Amino acid sequence: MRLSTLLCSAAVLVGEVAAHGYVPWIRINGQTIAGWDVNKDPYTTPQPLRVVRGTKQDSGFIADPTSTDITCSIGNQALPPGPISATVAAGGTVDVLWNTWPLGHYGPVLNYMAKCPTSDCSTYKGDSGSPWFKIQQSVYANGEWASDTLAKSNFTYSVKIPSNIAPGAYLLRHENLALHGASNQGGAQFYPVCIQLTVTGGGSLNPSGLSFPGTYKATDPGILFNVYQGDAANQAYVPPGGSVYPGLT
Ligand SMILES: *[C@@H]1O[C@H](CO)[C@@H](O)[C@H](O)[C@H]1NC(C)=O
Numbered sequence: 543m544r545l546s547t548l549l550c551s552a553a554v555l556v557g558e559v560a561a562h563g564y565v566p567w568i569r570i571n572g573q574t575i576a577g578w579d580v581n582k583d584p585y586t587t588p589q590p591l592r593v594v595r596g597t598k599q600d601s602g603f604i605a606d607p608t609s610t611d612i613t614c615s616i617g618n619q620a621l622p623p624g625p626i627s628a629t630v631a632a633g634g635t636v637d638v639l640w641n642t643w644p645l646g647h648y649g650p651v652l653n654y655m656a657k658c659p660t661s662d663c664s665t666y667k668g669d670s671g672s673p674w675f676k677i678q679q680s681v682y683a684n685g686e687w688a689s690d691t692l693a694k695s696n697f698t699y700s701v702k703i704p705s706n707i708a709p710g711a712y713l714l715r716h717e718n719l720a721l722h723g724a725s726n727q728g729g730a731q732f733y734p735v736c737i738q739l740t741v742t743g744g745g746s747l748n749p750s751g752l753s754f755p756g757t758y759k760a761t762d763p764g765i766l767f768n769v770y771q772g773d774a775a776n777q778a779y780v781p782p783g784g785s786v787y788p789g790l791t
């Protein structure tokens with residue numbers, strides 16, 4: 543994508559790879575499940591059904607946190623998601639397998655869920671009301687941003703599904719937020735991915751409260767942030783979207 547290439551040139555100058563990632567696989571209980579391969583799936587006829595929602599035919603970023611792209615990915619609102627989901631037990635783990643992720647796209651990894659109003663998420667956009675709740679976030683630890691930790695972990699990030707949410711159909715919104723250019727307003731880069739899940743077992747908790755778009759503002763202290771101020775400032779970083787929803791186990 544030309545725009546991403548241009549805006550990522552700062553990263554190239556400091557010796558980083560200007561390739562973004564996408565999520566061609568997830569893994570649950572050791573089983574690898576196809577995600578969305580931006581280089582193959584859009585060109586395959588018939589278009590394959592995937593548990594990871596399709597994105598427009600690139601792996602570029604979203605710069606405007608108030609755009610409708612912020613819900614699930616670039617162009618997501620226009621693409622028909624398939625009636626398919628990956629089953630995971632409440633309390634279980636979904637490994638998100640990115641194809642790649644550049645070192646130096648410093649930032650947190652944020653994870654949200656939204657319960658779909660029917661037993662099948664395929665027609666649910668999740669872009670109105672406040673269905674989302676934060677389940678897990680990784681920020682900055684031991685002098686390293688979570689994005690770099692992900693990149694060094696074979697591009698894999700493990701999301702624990704809360705054990706006490708109600709069973710049913712959910713969207714898992716997994717997001718890399720790259721802040722390497724975020725000291726200027728509009729410089730943060732959002733890379734959300736939505737995964738269609740069927741959660742089994744669980745409890746009776748039905749959390750909600752966050753909106754995409756809605757929750758994020760370009761001027762949030764976790765979005766307009768200079769990652770080059772040093773360790774103490776990075777440790778004090780407060781990610782957007784608030785804390786993990788209270789009471790999740
Ligand atoms: C890294 O991830 C890829 C893709 O998921 C996988 O094929 C490979 O086995 C993984 N390598 C290691 C060392 O885990």
Ligand SMILES: [Cu+2]
Nearest residue numbers: 550553560562
């Ligand atoms: Cu980039």
